[in-house]
Amino acid sequence: MAEPGTTADGRARVLADGKEIPLLGLGVWQVPDGRACEDAVRWALDAGYRHIDTAQAYRNERSVGRALRDSGVPRDEVFLTTKFFPGREDPEREAQRSLERLGVDYVDLYIIHWPQGGPTWAWDGMQRAHERGYARSIGVSNFDVAELGAVFGVAEVPPVVNQVQFSPFEFRRGLLAECERRNVALEAYSPLGTGRHLGDRQVAEIAERLGRTPAQVLIRWALQRGLVVLPKSTHRERIESNAQVFDFALTDEDMAALDGLDRTGGTDRAQEHAWW
Numbered sequence: 001m002a003e004p005g006t007t008a009d010g011r012a013r014v015l016a017d018g019k020e021i022p023l024l025g026l027g028v029w030q031v032p033d034g035r036a037c038e039d040a041v042r043w044a045l046d047a048g049y050r051h052i053d054t055a056q057a058y059r060n061e062r063s064v065g066r067a068l069r070d071s072g073v074p075r076d077e078v079f080l081t082t083k084f085f086p087g088r089e090d091p092e093r094e095a096q097r098s099l100e101r102l103g104v105d106y107v108d109l110y111i112i113h114w115p116q117g118g119p120t121w122a123w124d125g126m127q128r129a130h131e132r133g134y135a136r137s138i139g140v141s142n143f144d145v146a147e148l149g150a151v152f153g154v155a156e157v158p159p160v161v162n163q164v165q166f167s168p169f170e171f172r173r174g175l176l177a178e179c180e181r182r183n184v185a186l187e188a189y190s191p192l193g194t195g196r197h198l199g200d201r202q203v204a205e206i207a208e209r210l211g212r213t214p215a216q217v218l219i220r221w222a223l224q225r226g227l228v229v230l231p232k233s234t235h236r237e238r239i240e241s242n243a244q245v246f247d248f249a250l251t252d253e254d255m256a257a258l259d260g261l262d263r264t265g266g267t268d269r270a271q272e273h274a275w276w
Helices: 035-046 061-071 091-102 123-131 145-154 173-181 193-199 201-210 214-224 236-242 252-259
Strands: 012-014 020-022 051-053 079-084 107-112 135-141 161-165 185-189 228-230
Touching (some): 020 079, 035 061, 035 236, 061 079, 079 091, 091 107, 091 123, 107 123, 107 161, 123 135, 135 145, 145 173, 161 173, 173 185, 193 201, 193 214, 201 214, 201 252, 214 228, 214 236
Parallel strands (some): 051 079, 079 107, 107 135, 161 185, 185 228
Antiparallel strands (some): 012 020
């Protein structure tokens, strides 16, 4: 059964602009440019992923592009995201450079990586990148409730995505509620806590009972909330295992137990401590 806002097969979400975004994606944060990144992306595409998430700041767009071309998967079947590095001046120009590095004509989603310098100054350039066809959808990342509201206050084309750190342990209820109110899809990065959450006793108990891995349980929690979820791995067997999350469901009791692991107090903030 599909969650609200998702497609009938439960594998994608319809964004506010009508585009469809696959709920499961591969994130390549901290994956070095070169063979490691190319392998991870190729293995993910082989395993059925159709959503790859990179960024200008990751410095691995060239490898993502090479892997996509070498995979044999048609470009129009892969949802490709990159992010504007807000230390630069012009999102439109930086989008062009990203397209050159990726070797593609457009990205499916282009988002401001974090609200450095304030939440609104870059939005005009994001809209220009959208208008020029460099990006089919635009959004933000690491924006809290107030910052998201500021963008809506100036936007002609509103953001359709907010990508933030999110998991049962970082269950930012206030931020999720505001995103849902504005019909902004929340994308969960670091859903496994960069590995920290995999050893939690309660997660492990649910996984053992279901015959699943702790990672699959954490990813499934996000999917059952209708979230886009971006687990990262450079190990082929884990990439493949993380994709096996559409053939089981967590019970209401399991979901409630996982909800109770939140350490943020249900915050409306995107970050406990900004790094910029």
